[in-house]
Amino acid sequence: MNAIAATADDRARSASHLPAGHPKVLTGKVGVLLSNLGTPDGTDYWSVRRYLREFLSDPRIIEAPRAIWYPILHGIVLTTRPQKAGANYATIWNRELDESPLRTITRGQAEKLAATFASDDRIVVEWGMRYGTPSIRGAVDSLIKQGCDRILMFPLYPQFSATTTATANDQLYRALMKIRHMPTARSVPAYYDEPVYIDALARSVEKHLATLDFEPEVILASYHGIPKSYFEKGDPYHCHCLKTTRLLRERLGLSEKQMITTFQSLFGKAEWIKPYTDKTVEQLAADGVKRIAIINPGFSADCIETLEEIDGEVREIFMNAGGEKFTHIPCLNDSPEGMEVLENLVRRELQGWI
Numbered sequence: 062m063n064a065i066a067a068t069a070d071d072r073a074r075s076a077s078h079l080p081a082g083h084p085k086v087l088t089g090k091v092g093v094l095l096s097n098l099g100t101p102d103g104t105d106y107w108s109v110r111r112y113l114r115e116f117l118s119d120p121r122i123i124e125a126p127r128a129i130w131y132p133i134l135h136g137i138v139l140t141t142r143p144q145k146a147g148a149n150y151a152t153i154w155n156r157e158l159d160e161s162p163l164r165t166i167t168r169g170q171a172e173k174l175a176a177t178f179a180s181d182d183r184i185v186v187e188w189g190m191r192y193g194t195p196s197i198r199g200a201v202d203s204l205i206k207q208g209c210d211r212i213l214m215f216p217l218y219p220q221f222s223a224t225t226t227a228t229a230n231d232q233l234y235r236a237l238m239k240i241r242h243m244p245t246a247r248s249v250p251a252y253y254d255e256p257v258y259i260d261a262l263a264r265s266v267e268k269h270l271a272t273l274d275f276e277p278e279v280i281l282a283s284y285h286g287i288p289k290s291y292f293e294k295g296d297p298y299h300c301h302c303l304k305t306t307r308l309l310r311e312r313l314g315l316s317e318k319q320m321i322t323t324f325q326s327l328f329g330k331a332e333w334i335k336p337y338t339d340k341t342v343e344q345l346a347a348d349g350v351k352r353i354a355i356i357n358p359g360f361s362a363d364c365i366e367t368l369e370e371i372d373g374e375v376r377e378i379f380m381n382a383g384g385e386k387f388t389h390i391p392c393l394n395d396s397p398e399g400m401e402v403l404e405n406l407v408r409r410e411l412q413g414w415i
Contacts, residue, residue: 091414092185092204092212092244093178093407095171096229097362099192100161104151109143116192121228124291146365153368164190166362167217169395170403177404183415185209191229198236205244211414214248215407217361219258220301221251224287249410253301254308257405261398262305262358263312269390270354277354277388279319279345282306283375284359285366286324286333299334305358325375326366338371339378346382353379356390361399363392 101112117123117138123130155165171188178184185207189200204212216229230248237243252258270277284302292299303322310320325338338355345353355375357367372389379387393399 088208088210090183090185090204090208090210091411092187092201092207092209093174093215093411094197094200094204094212094233095167095174095186095188095215095217095403096197096200096233097163097167097188097190097217098225098364099190100163100364101147101150101193103159104147104154106143106147109147109150110139112193113143113146114139119192119228121223121231124288149369150365152373153365161364162368163362163364166392166394170217170362170400173395173400174403174407177400178407181415184411191232197229197232201233201236201240205240205242210242210244212244212246213407213410213414214246215403215410216248218359219251219361220253220284220298220305220359222287222298223291223296224298226251247410249406251301252402252406253305255402255406258402259305259308259312261393261402262309262356264398265393265396266309266313266354266356266390269388273388275352275386277352277386278350279321279353280315280390281321281323281338281341281353281355282309282358283323283325283338283355283371284357285326286337288329289332289334292334302359309358325370339375342375342379342384343382346379346384349383351384352386353384354388354390357392360392362394367392 099112099116101108103109114134117134118131120127123134150161153162154160155162158165167188167190171186175186178186185204187200187204189195189197191197201212212233214230214233216226218225218229221227226248233246233248237246266280282302282305287296287298302324306320306322310317313320321336321341323336323338323341324334327333327337342353342355355371357363357371360367367389376387376389393402
């Protein structure tokens with residue numbers, strides 16, 4: 062056994078030779094914590110309201126001064142938006158498990174990743190949401206109780222943004238701030254241009270298109286948008302999205318007209334990064350394009366933004382504008398291609414620890 066591989070075993074042995082009366086210490090394991098955005102616990106008004114209040118209170122999400130934003134948030138937004146959002150969630154809700162697809166899929170990713178590392182009892186896999194439940198704090202507590210003195214945080218966002226990756230890491234360290242025997246932590250970096258990720262996306266596109274009875278004239282790579290002001294302040298998200306699309310386009314052998322980048326999920330009246338997905342599909346139909354496909358490379362799991370917004374609202378916009386064929390290409394989710402990405406990145410980031 063080399064020195065690196067022996068490290069975790071050495072920590073475990075040292076914890077087993079404690080003097081009498083010493084508090085019990087569990088160490089020697091490494092935690093892998095998968096984290097995604099989050100979900101309400103139900104589709105009812107109050108469940109959605111609790112979720113939106115936490116989400117929209119995050120200063121990384123809404124950068125407006127609190128004195129200006131909070132009266133708006135606790136006034137019209139949290140009065141009217143939960144009912145509409147709840148109705149949208151209801152159209153995609155996993156009725157069998159009584160939860161959102163995002164929770165179902167993230168759990169599946171964690172369970173499959175845990176199975177991959179089952180032969181190594183030093184590795185413990187947990188999952189938690191930045192907003193809502195299960196929480197990142199709860200996942201951290203669980204990992205520590207199982208003897209993890211090192212934690213690899215994996216924010217499941219391929220492209221970095223302060224509104225996603227950064228706030229997930231913020232929440233991890235908020236949890237660690239309350240722990241006396243704080244574990245060492247590191248975070249998986251953005252993987253927007255990783256070959257294993259681009260190849261997985263390409264294979265998912267090829268597999269999906271092979272099931273269709275038509276060939277799309279245009280494929281849109283639609284990403285969640287951010288306000289233009291965030292981009293102007295230095296958020297790298299827009300650049301990461303453009304590079305992902307370019308690499309995917311090259312991998313599939315498509316032209317710039319055959320695969321284009323768009324942005325969705327706008328909120329508020331401020332200008333967001335463009336082009337907008339809904340306006341683009343409407344214009345494509347007006348220009349005579351009859352068959353399109355949309356993929357969401359910025360989402361690691363299907364959720365309300367992909368299932369209800371893209372496969373619901375955007376589909377309807379395109380068809381009503383004159384389109385004839387529309388297909389949504391699922392996210393990588395816990396598919397073999399998706400799990401290959403997660404496993405590859407986790408193994409790389411655990412080097413030196415395992």
